[in-house]
Amino acid sequence: MTVTAIQEQDWNYYSQSLCTLIPRSKLEPDAVDFINQNRSLGLCCSGGMDSVCLLLLIHSHFGPSHRIVVLHYNHNTRGEENNVDEFFVKTLATSLSLVFFSEKRENTQNSSEKILRQDRYDFFLRAIRSFDCSCLVLGHHMDDLIESMLMRLAKGYGPRALASPQAVQRFADHVRVRPLLNTRRSFIEKSLKNIGIPWQEDPSNGTDLYLRNRLRSCIKRNFDEIFQDRDWRSGFAMARHLMAEDSEALDQILVASAVSTDAKMLNLHEIRSMPRAIIRRILSLWLVNNNLVAMASFKHLSNIIDWVINREAKTIGCADNRSIEIQNDWIVIRQLDKPERPREFMFGNWLHGDLYLPSGVLKRRKIHVHDGALATDDNTIARLSMDGNAKLIVRNWNHGDRYIPFGLAGYKKLKKCFCERKISVNVRKILPVVTNGSGEILWVPGLPVSNDARIKFNDKLALELTFLRR
Numbered sequence: 001m002t003v004t005a006i007q008e009q010d011w012n013y014y015s016q017s018l019c020t021l022i023p024r025s026k027l028e029p030d031a032v033d034f035i036n037q038n039r040s041l042g043l044c045c046s047g048g049m050d051s052v053c054l055l056l057l058i059h060s061h062f063g064p065s066h067r068i069v070v071l072h073y074n075h076n077t078r079g080e081e082n083n084v085d086e087f088f089v090k091t092l093a094t095s096l097s098l099v100f101f102s103e104k105r106e107n108t109q110n111s112s113e114k115i116l117r118q119d120r121y122d123f124f125l126r127a128i129r130s131f132d133c134s135c136l137v138l139g140h141h142m143d144d145l146i147e148s149m150l151m152r153l154a155k156g157y158g159p160r161a162l163a164s165p166q167a168v169q170r171f172a173d174h175v176r177v178r179p180l181l182n183t184r185r186s187f188i189e190k191s192l193k194n195i196g197i198p199w200q201e202d203p204s205n206g207t208d209l210y211l212r213n214r215l216r217s218c219i220k221r222n223f224d225e226i227f228q229d230r231d232w233r234s235g236f237a238m239a240r241h242l243m244a245e246d247s248e249a250l251d252q253i254l255v256a257s258a259v260s261t262d263a264k265m266l267n268l269h270e271i272r273s274m275p276r277a278i279i280r281r282i283l284s285l286w287l288v289n290n291n292l293v294a295m296a297s298f299k300h301l302s303n304i305i306d307w308v309i310n311r312e313a314k315t316i317g318c319a320d321n322r323s324i325e326i327q328n329d330w331i332v333i334r335q336l337d338k339p340e341r342p343r344e345f346m347f348g349n350w351l352h353g354d355l356y357l358p359s360g361v362l363k364r365r366k367i368h369v370h371d372g373a374l375a376t377d378d379n380t381i382a383r384l385s386m387d388g389n390a391k392l393i394v395r396n397w398n399h400g401d402r403y404i405p406f407g408l409a410g411y412k413k414l415k416k417c418f419c420e421r422k423i424s425v426n427v428r429k430i431l432p433v434v435t436n437g438s439g440e441i442l443w444v445p446g447l448p449v450s451n452d453a454r455i456k457f458n459d460k461l462a463l464e465l466t467f468l469r470r
Helices: 003-007 011-021 029-037 049-065 080-095 113-130 142-155 185-195 211-227 232-257 276-289 298-309 414-420
Strands: 040-044 067-074 099-104 135-137 168-170 175-177 265-267 314-317 322-327 330-335 346-350 355-357 360-368 381-384 392-395 433-435 441-443 461-469
Touching (some): 003 080, 011 049, 011 185, 029 049, 029 135, 029 168, 029 175, 040 049, 040 113, 049 067, 049 080, 067 113, 080 099, 113 135, 142 185, 142 232, 232 276, 276 298, 298 314, 298 322, 381 441
Parallel strands (some): 040 067, 067 099, 135 175
Antiparallel strands (some): 168 175, 265 330, 314 322, 322 330, 346 392, 360 461, 381 461, 392 433, 433 441
8 A cells, every 4th residue: 555545544434344343242252351451452563454453443342441552563574565564553553543652673684483573572572561551462363373273283282382372371471362363364354355444465474485374375275175064263263272171170280289399309109190191290390490491391201201100210411410310209300510610711802803712713804784684593693883993802601691682672681592592501601702892792602793783774884703613
C-alpha cells in the first residue's frame, strides 16, 4: 500500500465491523479472563494479517477499559519495505488513539530465524517493562499452534513443550496472552477480506528461507488431501489441550510428592517406585536447581533414570568441574578439585599488529565500513566504530563482567551471554575480553559487539578485530 492509501483507511470502522464477525465469545476464554483482570496490555503488531486482526479486536472488545500499547519491531531486513510496515502500524495505532512504540534493528544483515525472534522478544520485554504492561498480547492462531507442534515433535520434545503455545503462558518475568489461539488462519483471512481490511504481507513468508515457511507450505499443499474429510486442525488443537492437561497433572503429582529438589543430595528411595514420567520430572528439576541444565537433556537424563531404577553405581563427570554420583539410595553432586587455572593474560596498550594469546591470535586492521558486512554469524569478527589507532586492553574474563550487547539498552552479564550462546566454561576462560582504555568491554569473540561500539550510519572508517583460535 502507498502512504496515502494507508492514511485514508477508516480503522475505527474496521474495528467495529470485525468484532461483529469475531465476538468476544470466539476468543480463547483463558485469554479473555486474563485480559479482563489486567488493564495494561502490550500488544505486538507486525502489520501482518494476524496481528492486524488481533489489534482491531482487542481495541473493539477491550479498548474503552484498557490501556493498549502497540509494539512494533522493525527487523530492517527488507529495507524500505520494513519502514512502510512500521508506518502502516503506526498509522493504524494512532488512528485508534492508541500508544505506539517501535524500535528499528540496526544490523541490516540477514540473520537466522532464531536470532531475529530473540531480537524481537528482547525489544518486547524491554517495552512492556518501560510502559508497566501486565502482559504481551500476541496474534498466534490455530495454524501457528499446529506448525509449532510439528516442529517440536521433530526435535523429540515432551508433553510440556508440545502443549505450547498456550492461551496464557506465564514466564518468570512476564506473561504472554494469545486470544486467537482457537481461530483458524483461513477464518481470519476471510473475515478481513469480507470487510475490506488491508494488511501488510511480508514477501519472505512465501519463500523457503525459514523452516516454519517450508512446513507451512507443506501443510497447505498436502494435509487437506491426506486427511480428506477429517477436521485435522481441530484434532491437533484437541491433542494440545489433552497434553496440557497431562502435563499439569504430572506437575501436581510432583508437588504432592513433596520431594525436595533444592539440595545437592536427592533420596532415591523415595522416588524409585514412582512412574518414570514423575522420576524424569523430579531429576530434571533437581539438575536445573543445581545449575546442571546441560545434564537435563533427554539423552543424559534417560541414562540417569535407568541407572537410578536399576540401582547401578555411577559417576558422571560434568563440564563445570563437578560430578554426579549415584550410590545406593542417594544421588549426589560433588565438587571436584579445581584444575589448573588457564594462563592469565593482560595486554594494556595494544595499538597495532597481531596479538598472540595463549588461546589464539587476535588481529586488528583499519577498514572502510563499506568493505563488508557489519558482523559475522558466529561473531568471530568484530567491526567497531572507533579509530583504527585506538588503544585497547585485552584480558581474561572475570566473574561479574558485564556489557551492553548490540541491540540492547541495558547491561547483561557475560556469564549469561555465554550460557545463551552455549559457550562452555572451559572456553570462556580462554577467550579474550577486549576493552577500551576505560575498561568498558567492547567485544568478546563469540558474542555481539558492544552496543556503544556498533557501526553508526555515518561511519566511514572502523576498526576490525578477528580472533583465530588455536
